[in-house]
Amino acid sequence: MTSVTNAPVPARVVLNQADIDRALTRIAHEILEANKGSKDLVLLGIPRRGYPLAVRLAHKIAAADPTVDATAMVGQLDVTMFRDDLSHQPTRPPYPTQLPRTGIDNKVVVLIDDVLYSGRTIRAALDAIIDLGRPRIVRLAVLIDRGHRELPIRADHVGKNLPTSSAEKVRVRLEETDTAADGSVVNEVVIEGGA
Numbered sequence: 001m002t003s004v005t006n007a008p009v010p011a012r013v014v015l016n017q018a019d020i021d022r023a024l025t026r027i028a029h030e031i032l033e034a035n036k037g038s039k040d041l042v043l044l045g046i047p048r049r050g051y052p053l054a055v056r057l058a059h060k061i062a063a064a065d066p067t068v069d070a071t072a073m074v075g076q077l078d079v080t081m082f083r084d085d086l087s088h089q090p091t092r093p094p095y096p097t098q099l100p101r102t103g104i105d106n107k108v109v110v111l112i113d114d115v116l117y118s119g120r121t122i123r124a125a126l127d128a129i130i131d132l133g134r135p136r137i138v139r140l141a142v143l144i145d146r147g148h149r150e151l152p153i154r155a156d157h158v159g160k161n162l163p164t165s166s167a168e169k170v171r172v173r174l175e176e177t178d179t180a181a182d183g184s185v186v187n188e189v190v191i192e193g194g195a
Helices: 017-035 050-063 120-132
Strands: 012-015 041-045 074-076 108-116 137-145 157-161 168-173 188-193
Touching: 012 017, 012 074, 012 157, 017 050, 017 137, 017 157, 041 050, 050 074, 050 108, 050 137, 108 120, 108 168, 137 168
Parallel strands: 041 074, 041 108, 108 137, 137 157
Antiparallel strands: 012 188, 168 188
16 A cells, blocks of 8 residues: 655746846847837836836846936836735735836836736736826736736736646745845745645
């Protein structure tokens, strides 16, 4: 008779620092191409990890187009109070919403997030944007698209499509927001759990 144990599956790295950098470089060029340049471009990062990704993307866009001021095109959009699942999620502190000084009216706004999953965070972001102004276009860029959408939302720019099971968790770890257990700097995407 054989005994089966349900030992936890170790986390596996699916993107390392170099992979993340390559994906962000590609997304930056895709954004410039879709916008036909950097005119009227605003990057709004969704906290917690979307904001540092937006900052990184802004610097990559500025490297490709020297007329761009990377810091002037980036903002942070907190969606906490616009979520439809507040009663089902653990309490989390809101982050300040910070728009570029040029605002978002008649701009091309690119929402930036780390992982696209159910689509509920992006739905909340769209509601939050409507409260702040009227952009000409709203696009979405994500580092990881893992599928399992509950709403009809898709990203315009994706770093990596990563098919997963619902039992798995995708963790994006960035040096701006995370540290490894040993205190070292970490930039990676891992999958935890599943069978």
